[in-house]
């Protein structure tokens with residue numbers, strides 16, 4: 001089977017790798033360079049922390065396991081998966097109540113959670129300072145983070161090692177369906193024919209599948225779509241895990257660098273936050289300074305480090321859950337999802353099985369694009 005993959009973010013790359021494992025003749029077309037979309041500016045926390053409804057939670061839990069499986073397979077490249085868990089603590093009564101109820105709900109669903117005293121947090125992360133009065137945190141040992149560029153390199157590398165063709169820059173301008181297959185019209189004026197196309201175009205998905213009569217509504221312009229991430233210079237501190245703290249999410253980013261995110265500094269969270277209110281839309285210098293201040297509260301050894309802010313754009317299906325399934329009656333398949341780092345290895349495998357083996361994957365049933373028609 002000849003399969004064309006549109007888009008070389010983490011989803012397209014994971015799909016391409018799985019297609020080659022199933023023996024499909026695979027061609028990947030990327031409009032810009034691999035990772036230029038959400039996969040290049042993402043916090044990349046592998047989790048099913050706050051994912052509703054239950055089917056979406058279960059999908060993310062399976063996504064976490066798919067990462068562990070992939071990580072266990074021998075591969076020559078650099079390490080990309082760091083399964084050390086996440087430590088989270090609350091600031092104030094409302095947050096404490098939310099964290100307690102989320103922890104109870106997750107625990108009841110079989111998700112691993114541990115309440116840990118402050119002394120244990122110090123054992124796990126000796127350079128981290130808990131705020132005065134915070135006597136415990138919650139540890140989620142099954143969670144992880146990945147270095148997305150390195151994961152992307154592994155997925156694309158293993159696909160091309162097995163014969164996939166990767167073309168970039170190679171924008172797909174149009175996809176048309178015939179009884180014999182699909183024809184992609186490319187930006188350089190050439191055409192490519194395949195039996196099936198899999199659209200993994202992230203926030204550009206809606207326009208590509210609309211001509212096929214398929215509706216994938218994405219919230220790509222609204223305030224929820226944008227997230228400002230802060231990238232530090234290397235710092236001499238010890239941090240192994242993801243930390244979710246009241247005002248800052250932080251994780252290692254390789255080579256001593258840290259990755260920072262303050263949810264209330266994003267456009268969607270800005271109202272009601274005194275610090276966030278100072279950081280006007282696009283004012284990345286102010287956001288960088290604020291992230292740096294917050295980092296110094298949690299990791300004093302990282303104070304005064306330079307922080308560079310980049311805006312990431314989420315792939316946000318209108319109802320928040322993933323989209324995975326046929327866009328038409330069997331020629332073009334579409335995947336569009338938030339939490340795509342957590343989900344990439346799993347969705348890649350499930351989609352490849354549906355396309356190449358014609359094997360319907362029960363886990364994907366709640367996520368078909370037809371729910372929007």
Ligand SMILES: Cc1cc2nc3c(=O)[nH]c(=O)nc-3n(C[C@H](O)[C@H](O)[C@H](O)COP(=O)(O)OP(=O)(O)OC[C@H]3O[C@@H](n4cnc5c(N)ncnc54)[C@H](O)[C@@H]3O)c2cc1C
Pocket residue numbers: 006007008009010011012029030031032033034035036037038039040041042043044045046047170171172173200201202203204208226227228229312313314315335336337338339340341342343
């Ligand atoms: C700030 C932020 C934080 C996030 N944090 C997390 C997190 O902690 N955990 C988590 O699991 N997820 C997180 N996400 C979500 C996750 O990053 C995305 O869901 C995931 O990267 C989506 O991958 P993708 O391959 O579908 O899309 P993308 O990475 O956007 O890739 C789509 C690709 O398709 C290409 N393309 C588009 N149109 C065409 C065309 N016509 N022809 C050819 N190529 C085309 C684009 O150039 C692009 O490279 C976060 C996202 C953001 C923005």
